[in-house]
Amino acid sequence: MVGRRALLAASASLPAARALAQQRPLRIITPFAPGGATDALARLVGLRITALTDQTVVVEPKPGAGGDLAMQAAAAAEPDGHTLVLGSDSSLVRNPLLRRAIPYDPDKDFAPIGRLVxxxxxxxxxxxxxxxxxxxxVTWAKAHPGRVNYGSAGPGxxxxxxxxxxxxGLGLDMQHIPYRGAxxxxxxxxxxxLQFYAVSAGGxxxxxxxxxxxxxxxxGPARQAALPDVPTMVEAGFAEYDHSAFYALSAPARVPQAFVDRTGALLGxxxxxxxxxxRLRSLAFDPAFLGPEAFRAFLAAERIRWRDIxxxxxxxxE
Incomplete structure (x- = not known):
């Protein structure tokens, strides 16, 4: 009799358990320290998700190792639709090509959801x-070898x-100083x-x-409205160093396809x-959304492009 009561109680609690699971927050893992433009991007998107769905969103910074710590944490997360990671061109495209070992596979460990900006x-x-x-x-740096330090938000x-x-490419003796964020x-x-920094313009x-x-x-392809008198790298004669970053949201691999489709539509x-x-343009981001399928094709093309470079x-x- 006791066993039957326990079974009935457990059965009765299942709807409540499902409701509780649905109320779990969605976390967005970010790769850099709080306070920067990427942190602002994640928080802006998170606020809009909450406004449109009533689901709580928690932004969880995991800075370090050029984004490796964040990507590793997301790859290890349960594919249950409660974790996203803010990846970038470095973590999703270039790292396997340029670094000896990274603790995740950007192609196999993630389900692309959407390119944002x-x-x-x-x-x-x-x-x-x-x-x-x-x-x-370039002329000054060549005349002062070893005196130029340049920064980055991390390796890669x-x-x-x-x-x-x-x-x-230009024979400059510059020292790289990595940080945990921009x-x-x-x-x-x-x-x-630091004497030199190729920096994402938002901060x-x-x-x-x-x-x-x-x-x-x-x-970029054109001068920026915020700096109309500043030439592009192409205009300056250095087209081979004209590169821009992208930021995107992905989920752990094996997440249900319904979650990928639903979240991709929401982000769109x-x-x-x-x-x-x-608001994104005020942070020096150009909105450039791609849904799951188009984003996956974009990643494949970018990996080929960077392999050629x-x-x-x-x-x-190093």
């Missing part, structure tokens, strides 16, 4: 560097790749401990008013909102 980069120097063009910077990130491509590196650029723009940082060029709705697009340039990262 493209981020243009600013080629910046500290004001103490007497260069106002990229050509002048686009700032590291652009810096190393310029070092190897903000700490920007602080050192402002303080003069940089507010600092330009201080006069301690000078932008020599921007990446969010990224189409005019207010959301305006690495083969052509011989680019390596």
């Amino acid at each position: 493209i981020s243009w980069y600013a080629i910046a120097v500290h004001a103490s560097v007497p260069a106002r063009t990229v050509v002048e910077f 990130t686009l700032a590291h790749v652009i810096g190393e491509m310029m070092s190897q 903000n700490p590196a920007l602080q050192d650029l402002v303080a003069g401990r 940089l723009l507010p600092l330009l008013r201080e006069g301690s940082v000078r932008v020599l060029a921007v990446t 709705r969010i990224m189409a909102e005019p207010d959301t697009a305006e 690495v083969a052509r340039t011989g680019l390596t990262l």
Whole structure:
């Protein structure tokens, strides 16, 4: 009799358990320290998810190792529809090509959900560097070997790749200083401990008013409205170093396809909102949404493109 009561009680509790499971927060794991543009991107998307679905979203920063810690945590998470990770061009495309070993497989460990934005980069120097063009910077750096430190948000990130491509391709003796996010590196650029930084522009723009940082060029196909007098890298004569980043949300592999489709559609709705697009542009992000299928095709094409770049340039990262 007791056993029957227990069975009935357990059966009665199943709907409540399912409801409780549905109320679990959705976590978005991010690869860099709080306070930067990528953190703001994740929080903006999370707030819109909550507003549209009533599901709580928790942004969980796991900075370090150029995004490896965040990607590793997401790859190990249960594929139950309660974890997303904010990946980038470095973590989802280049890392396997440029680094000896990474603790995840970007192709096999994740289910692509949606590309969100493209981020243009600013080629910046500290004001103490007497260069106002990229050509002048290259000339100055060659005349001062070993005196140029450049920053990045971690190994393999686009700032590291652009810096190393310029070092190897132009014969510059520059030292790479990795950080746990863009903000700490920007602080050192402002303080003069870094002389050069190819930085995602979102965190940089507010600092330009201080006069301690000078932008020599921007990446992308056209000049940026925020810096209309600054040439593109193509205009500056350095098209081979003209690269921009993308940021995207993925889930652990083996997540139900229904979750992929539903979340992809939701993200598409969010990224189409005019207010959301305006806020993203204020962070120097260009909205560039791709749904699950198109995003998967984009990743495949980017991996081929970067494989060709690495083969052509011989680019390596320590």
